[in-house]
Amino acid sequence: MDQRKPRPYLFLGETTSLCEHCLELVPAKILAEGDDVYFQKRCSEHGVQKALVSTDRAYWQRTREWVKPGDVPKRFFGRTEHGCPWDCGICPDHEQHTCLGLVEINEHCNLTCPVCFAGSSPAHAGTRSLAEVERMLDALVEAEGEPDLVQISGGEPTLHPQILEILHAAKRRPIRHVMLNTNGIRIAREPDFVKRLAELKPGFEVYLQFDSLRREALVDIRGADLARIRLQALENLEAAGVSTTLVVVVKKGVNDAELGEIVRFALTYKCVRGVTFQPVQDAGRNEGFDPNRHRVVLSDIRRGLVAQGSGFADTDIVPLPCNPENIAIGYALRSAERLVPLTSLLPREVFVDAAPNAIAFEKYPELKRRVFDALSLSTTGTTTSKILGDLLCCLPSFELPAGLGYDNVFRVVIVQFLDRYNFDLGQVKRSCIHFVTPDGGIIPFDTYNLFYRTRTHRRLRTPAPAAG
Numbered sequence: 001m002d003q004r005k006p007r008p009y010l011f012l013g014e015t016t017s018l019c020e021h022c023l024e025l026v027p028a029k030i031l032a033e034g035d036d037v038y039f040q041k042r043c044s045e046h047g048v049q050k051a052l053v054s055t056d057r058a059y060w061q062r063t064r065e066w067v068k069p070g071d072v073p074k075r076f077f078g079r080t081e082h083g084c085p086w087d088c089g090i091c092p093d094h095e096q097h098t099c100l101g102l103v104e105i106n107e108h109c110n111l112t113c114p115v116c117f118a119g120s121s122p123a124h125a126g127t128r129s130l131a132e133v134e135r136m137l138d139a140l141v142e143a144e145g146e147p148d149l150v151q152i153s154g155g156e157p158t159l160h161p162q163i164l165e166i167l168h169a170a171k172r173r174p175i176r177h178v179m180l181n182t183n184g185i186r187i188a189r190e191p192d193f194v195k196r197l198a199e200l201k202p203g204f205e206v207y208l209q210f211d212s213l214r215r216e217a218l219v220d221i222r223g224a225d226l227a228r229i230r231l232q233a234l235e236n237l238e239a240a241g242v243s244t245t246l247v248v249v250v251k252k253g254v255n256d257a258e259l260g261e262i263v264r265f266a267l268t269y270k271c272v273r274g275v276t277f278q279p280v281q282d283a284g285r286n287e288g289f290d291p292n293r294h295r296v297v298l299s300d301i302r303r304g305l306v307a308q309g310s311g312f313a314d315t316d317i318v319p320l321p322c323n324p325e326n327i328a329i330g331y332a333l334r335s336a337e338r339l340v341p342l343t344s345l346l347p348r349e350v351f352v353d354a355a356p357n358a359i360a361f362e363k364y365p366e367l368k369r370r371v372f373d374a375l376s377l378s379t380t381g382t383t384t385s386k387i388l389g390d391l392l393c394c395l396p397s398f399e400l401p402a403g404l405g406y407d408n409v410f411r412v413v414i415v416q417f418l419d420r421y422n423f424d425l426g427q428v429k430r431s432c433i434h435f436v437t438p439d440g441g442i443i444p445f446d447t448y449n450l451f452y453r454t455r456t457h458r459r460l461r462t463p464a465p466a467a468g
Contacts, residue, residue: 009033012061016425019043020051023420023450023457032057039422051421056299066319068352070096070430073143077441085428086459088443088452096322098442099148099432101140102181105133105166106155110185113222115249117284117417117449120155130162132438134169139440146174151207153181158193167200179245181207183226184233191236198240202406205273206237210246213265217255220288238271243406246275252296259301260308263412267311267337274411277301281417283449291421298416302328305412312412316341321352323430326416331395334410335375342367351395375408418446 010032017028017039028039030053037054054060078089087093104118107126128136140147150170157163157180170178178200187194187206197206208230212218215225237244246266250256259277266272279296282289306314312330320327332341343351345367362368418427423446431444443452451457 009038012037015039017041017051018420018423018450019046020049020420021046025425028424039424052295052297053422053424054297054299056303059299059302060325063319063324066321066324066348066352067430068321070322073097073442074145075143077139077143082459084425085444085447085451088441088447090434090442090444093429094431094444095429096432098140098144098434099322100434101144101147101150101442102153102433102435102445103133103136103140103150103170104128104153104155104435105157105160105163108159109154109156109183110159111156111183111222111224112285114285114287115221115251115280115289117281117286118153118155118453119284124155126155127160128438130165130169133166135440136436136438137170137173137175140436140442141173141175143442146176149177149179150175151179151181156183156185158182158186164196167197167204171200171204175203177203177205179205179207181247183209183222184230185226187236188229188232191239194236194240194242198242201242205243205245207245207247207276208233208237209249210262210275211249212255212258213261214255214258217251217258220254221249221251234269234271238269242271243273244269244271245273248275248277249280250277250296250301251280252294252300254294256296256300256304257308259304260310263305263310263312264337267334267339267410270336270407273406273409274413276413276415277305278415278417281446281449282419282421283417284453295421297422298326298328298414301414305330305414310412311339312341313344315344317412317414318343318348318351320413322432323427325424325427325430326418327432328414329395330412332410333371333375333404333408335408338374339410340371340374342371345370375404417449419450423450 012030012032015028015030016025019026019041022045024043026041026043028041031038031040035055035057036052037057037060039051039053041049076090076092078087078091080087080091080093084093105128107120107124109120110122112121140150152166152170160166167178210230211221215227218226248262263275266275280294302317305312305317317328317330320329330341331343332339345364418424428444428446431446433445434442435445435448436442451460
């Protein structure tokens with residue numbers, strides 16, 4: 001009797017993705033082949049396509065266990081008429097509020113990075129007025145009440161003639177945390193400007209591009225050897241005591257072997273609160289990008305951090321509950337270069353079902369023992385500090401040993417944005433990083449860069465006026 005042959009993959013389900021050529025919504029099977037997970041898509045015009053979405057099937061499946069109920073914004077700015085992703089505003093069909101709101105204040109930049117989802121350059125002169133930016137901030141406040149995190153971005157926002165006024169305008173509003181997204185050139189060259197930034201503390205942070213410690217990788221990603229600029233920027237931020245996050249755009253075969261080294265380097269600076277890693281999103285200007293050579297997925301970075309000696313073990317880097325498939329976090333306490341990861345010492349329920357009140361430190365004796373031993377702390381006295389919850393709305397708060405605060409936090413974050421390859425309609429609905437548009441709209445990062453920034457997709461084009 002003939003044996004039936006099994007398929008060479010495991011069918012995990014299905015979703016709606018994008019054709020990589022025409023960007024139309026297409027059905028996609030979710031397939032596991034060994035440890036890898038793929039989307040196999042079928043477009044009626046362009047045929048079958050296959051995109052890698054994870055190299056760690058166990059972790060990919062575990063992300064489903066970390067989903068928590070989404071928060072509803074106080075106001076939606078669109079109606080659900082055509083279906084996701086064509087009603088961005090955000091519309092009532094979206095399943096998550098804005099954890100991080102991006103406000104782009106200019107298109108002008110002093111670099112022409114080969115990797116730039118905004119397509120900024122010195123040739124672009126567009127700059128938004130202070131009044132226009134304030135209206136964008138007000139729209140986000142109207143939607144959120146008290147926004148968790150606002151990032152002032154561009155272009156290169158430090159080139160805006162009223163950048164300090166804009167930052168102060170954001171600080172005057174009920175925004176819990178304000179970030180400045182920068183390439184660091186002005187920060188490196190103008191120590192007095194950095195001193196002015198220090199006046200925005202507390203609740204202010206610099207989000208500093210820091211893609212590599214090597215010339216070749218910097219030239220590939222940024223078009224220039226910025227190593228000395230980045231180091232001088234860090235020295236100036238350290239001197240002024242300005243909280244800083246290093247942000248690394250990761251490109252396979254270019255800088256993916258440096259992940260652990262960058263984390264260890266970051267720990268040599270007291271002002272650095274952590275490192276955020278972002279796989280290249282194939283959007284905007286992405287020169288020389290070959291998906292077969294350069295695509296890197298969240299699981300690659302997560303494994304790289306563990307294998308390359310970042311100080312975080314596999315169990316220390318967990319899914320972020322509001323968008324678990326696309327954001328992973330590892331939180332730790334630090335004293336100088338000593339690091340104590342927290343996330344592996346706490347049960348999943350603490351993150352998924354976090355109560356609004358601080359969690360008693362005494363409830364977790366292993367956590368307490370490791371923190372006290374590793375950081376050589378006194379065993380007397382605790383203070384209530386929202387050590388995790390201050391920056392990300394879906395993380396719990398803790399009572400921590402006296403003397404520890406935000407200066408002692410260190411985190412690694414992996415943020416994977418969706419593009420033509422890994423687009424997943426269900427994941428889009430959980431997107432929590434959103435652009436605020438000049439007309440007061442709020443649009444997820446993924447769909448904004450794919451469709452709305454240039455409005456090139458046929459569904460978003462404004463029809464030409466009739467002849468005659």
